[in-house]
Amino acid sequence: MGLPSEAGRPEVFRDALLRAGVLIDGGTPGLYLRSGEFEAVARAVESLMRRQMAEDGAEEIHPQPGMTTRALGKSGYMRSFPQLAGTIGCFCGDDAAHRRLVCKLDDEEDWTDQQVTSEVSLIPAACYPTYALIASRGPLPVDGHRVAITSWCFRHEPSPDPCRMQMFRMAESVRYGTPEQARAHRELWMTRVAEAATMMGLPHTIEPANDPFFGRTGRLMATSQLEQELKMELLIPVSDETKPTACASVNMHLDGMGLKWGITTQDGAPAHTACVGYGLERMSLALFRHHGAEPRDWPPSVRAALWP
Amino acid sequence: MGLPSEAGRPEVFRDALLRAGVLIDGGTPGLYLRSGEFEAVARAVESLMRRQMAEDGAEEIHPQPGMTTRALGKSGYMRSFPQLAGTIGCFCGDDAAHRRLVCKLDDEEDWTDQQVTSEVSLIPAACYPTYALIASRGPLPVDGHRVAITSWCFRHEPSPDPCRMQMFRMAESVRYGTPEQARAHRELWMTRVAEAATMMGLPHTIEPANDPFFGRTGRLMATSQLEQELKMELLIPVSDETKPTACASVNMHLDGMGLKWGITTQDGAPAHTACVGYGLERMSLALFRHHGAEPRDWPPSVRAALWP
Numbered sequence: 001m002g003l004p005s006e007a008g009r010p011e012v013f014r015d016a017l018l019r020a021g022v023l024i025d026g027g028t029p030g031l032y033l034r035s036g037e038f039e040a041v042a043r044a045v046e047s048l049m050r051r052q053m054a055e056d057g058a059e060e061i062h063p064q065p066g067m068t069t070r071a072l073g074k075s076g077y078m079r080s081f082p083q084l085a086g087t088i089g090c091f092c093g094d095d096a097a098h099r100r101l102v103c104k105l106d107d108e109e110d111w112t113d114q115q116v117t118s119e120v121s122l123i124p125a126a127c128y129p130t131y132a133l134i135a136s137r138g139p140l141p142v143d144g145h146r147v148a149i150t151s152w153c154f155r156h157e158p159s160p161d162p163c164r165m166q167m168f169r170m171a172e173s174v175r176y177g178t179p180e181q182a183r184a185h186r187e188l189w190m191t192r193v194a195e196a197a198t199m200m201g202l203p204h205t206i207e208p209a210n211d212p213f214f215g216r217t218g219r220l221m222a223t224s225q226l227e228q229e230l231k232m233e234l235l236i237p238v239s240d241e242t243k244p245t246a247c248a249s250v251n252m253h254l255d256g257m258g259l260k261w262g263i264t265t266q267d268g269a270p271a272h273t274a275c276v277g278y279g280l281e282r283m284s285l286a287l288f289r290h291h292g293a294e295p296r297d298w299p300p301s302v303r304a305a306l307w308p
Numbered sequence: 309m310g311l312p313s314e315a316g317r318p319e320v321f322r323d324a325l326l327r328a329g330v331l332i333d334g335g336t337p338g339l340y341l342r343s344g345e346f347e348a349v350a351r352a353v354e355s356l357m358r359r360q361m362a363e364d365g366a367e368e369i370h371p372q373p374g375m376t377t378r379a380l381g382k383s384g385y386m387r388s389f390p391q392l393a394g395t396i397g398c399f400c401g402d403d404a405a406h407r408r409l410v411c412k413l414d415d416e417e418d419w420t421d422q423q424v425t426s427e428v429s430l431i432p433a434a435c436y437p438t439y440a441l442i443a444s445r446g447p448l449p450v451d452g453h454r455v456a457i458t459s460w461c462f463r464h465e466p467s468p469d470p471c472r473m474q475m476f477r478m479a480e481s482v483r484y485g486t487p488e489q490a491r492a493h494r495e496l497w498m499t500r501v502a503e504a505a506t507m508m509g510l511p512h513t514i515e516p517a518n519d520p521f522f523g524r525t526g527r528l529m530a531t532s533q534l535e536q537e538l539k540m541e542l543l544i545p546v547s548d549e550t551k552p553t554a555c556a557s558v559n560m561h562l563d564g565m566g567l568k569w570g571i572t573t574q575d576g577a578p579a580h581t582a583c584v585g586y587g588l589e590r591m592s593l594a595l596f597r598h599h600g601a602e603p604r605d606w607p608p609s610v611r612a613a614l615w616p
Contacts, residue, residue: 024369024441027376028427033437036368060344061332064475065373065460068335073419079410082399087423088430089397090464091390095523102387111381115395117420118464119336120474122396129341133332152373152460156398156426166428167372215403 001292010161010239013289017162020293029158030166041295042169042284044306046150048199049171049278052192058148058173065122065152065167067129072121075128076260080213080221086122086154089115122154126170127275131261134176139264140271144177146185150280162285163238163245169280175273176258178265182272186232186250189276193234193248196278199305201298202236202247202286209233209246230254236286247282251275309600318469318547321597325470328601337466338474345603350477350592352614354458356507357479357586360500366456366481373430373460373475375437380429383436384568388521388529394430394462397423430462434478435583439569442484447572448579452485454493458588470593471546471553477588483581484566486573490580494540494558497584501542501556504586507613509606510544510555510594517541517554538562544594555590559583 003020005013017023024033034042050060069087072078077085091101093114104111123129126149134145150171157164175185190206197204208229210222225231230252235244251274257263258270265271287306291298295306311328313321325331332341342350358368377395380386385393399409401422412419431437434457442453458479465472483493498514505512516537518530533539538560543552559582565571566578573579595614599606603614 026372026374026437027379027440031372031374031376031428033441034370034372036370039368039370060347062342062344062347064334064339064342064473066334066339066462066475068339069420071335073413078399078413078419082401082406082409085399086426086428087397087420088462088464089395089423089425091386091393093390098390098523101390105381105386111386112377112395112425115397115425117397117423118394119466120339120394120464129334132335133341154374154396156396156428158427165372167374215406 001297002290003288003293005237005239005241005289007240007242010159010163013239014160014162017285017288022288022293023162029160030164032162032165037295038284038288041287041306042280045278045280045283045287046169046171048196048306050148052196053148053171053173056146056173058146061130061133061147061149063123063129063149063151065154066120067123069117069119069121071129071132072124074260075131077124077128080211080218081124082214084155084157084212085124086156088118088120088122090118092116123151124155125153126151126172126277127174130174131257131263135261135263139266139268140176142266144175144181144265144271146176147174148172149174161239163282165281168282170277171280172275172277174275176263176271179272182252182274185274185276186252189250190232193250193276193278197234197236197247199302200283200287201302202290204234204236205244206232206234209249238282238286238289245282245286246279247286248276248278251277309605310598311596311601313545313547313549313597315548315550318467318471321547322468322470325593325596330596330601331470337468338472340470340473346592346596349595349603349614350588353586353588353591353595354477354479356504356614358456360504361456361479361481364454364481366454369438369441369455369457371431371437371457371459373462374428375431377425377427377429379437379440380432382568383439385432385436388519388526389432390522392463392465392520393432394464396426396428396430398426400424431459432463433461434459434480434585435482438482439565439571439581443569443571447574447576448484450574452483452489452573452579454484455482456480457482469547471590473589476590478585479588480583480585482583484571484579487580490560490582493582493584494560497558498540501558501584501586505542505544505555507610508591508595509610510598512542512544513552514540514542517557546590546594546597553590553594554587555594556584556586559585
């Protein structure tokens, strides 16, 4: 009933999605137009996630897909993952500069040499715009705080794997508080992500993982993250049975974000933070992979979980 | 019951939205985080628009917020509106280049000098990714074709006016066909945009308008567009009573897009195209402006239109 995939060849699953009309080629690896069915599934997945998050009374926040370039610099993302980030370039020239631009367009040359980095960049992970906001409100209440946030994210990693889109939506629940509150968030969501996968009829495991830190120094950071089990991933076989895809992750930042952004608890200590992030595109693709191209034919229990 | 605004001072309406918690300052003009209430309204507005579009049996397409930089160049947008477009810049350096980047971050200098334009750009208007797709399918059927598309769009026009966000969603219905089919689309949607505004209890007019074409040559294009009434705008007073905001527009491209992208009708003639685009953020802000900060207190007829 599901769509085909083949070990080591993510393009087999991609091509099945293209043939079924779930995705439409967007002209470069990692860009797709998506069908009404795909979008209906992605929104239903988001609603299921939001119902989980609403149980804790999280504050709902919806960013535009951008944050300031200044905040992206401050966030540390360019230190750890510079290869993935996206800044926005704009044309700020006058009539003469525009004539040069138009000549290049006429000659079908590269016309982008006059683009200059603007004050806006793309959000790399949904929680990024929340830290400055929470810090600006002063010390956390005794119970800490929770934010539920859905955002478009950009990561420059062109790939034939449809699970590695350059732009995708992430639904996160972020916890700000004491070390105990952050750890409790992690434990709770380790259970909840597995429950969500079970409700959606998706085979899964949860395993320690590391982020794709850049360069030689990055390898040390990755090892340390793995050893401390700071990142746990919900793994589901999607485009490759032998290399399951991280469809959600539960992350502990210890006091890293608290120190960086100046978020403090009542007693003035740097806050600890933790977050769970679901990839809406990846969860949706997992559903198409396992249940087939036609959501109306999916198992009743899966449909009931998505459209209660 | 509504939120305040003042002629010539869009920041009065913006500050009312910030105080009410509908919007949260995003750190630079035109960027905001938005509340759960705002998002619920924007999604209800989109659903209303989509119900209108579904009456014609339009094909639903959902892009990511990006299109190829190549297609942006081909589209003509950089000729007419270079000042508004956004390309995406990425870091493609090695370990040594990354050390230079990290030094600049340490010294709190501008760190963006190594960003290079990537193969992905931001979508300036929702219909842009559709033309290459429709052309790739060969000549149009006798009845032409219709696409309903919602997309995040980027326009670099920082402003204190909350109606002029740098990133916003646009829901469009695009018609591809004969000159008669394109014109009929325009006439139909002139009626429908007014009906939508009436259902939502929003005062409005429909008037000819022009796009913000760049530079000196652009002024001639703007005049020609106005004279031919190729662009009609749904105007609603939102952030300034004396300068109503274009919350939707109905546009005729004549055979411009058909020629540029190679879209043809059955007889091989270049297709004519027309589109209607609703600004989901602007329509939502119009509702908050006229009905107040609390959607649950909005008039029953407005609520029934949004949440049927």
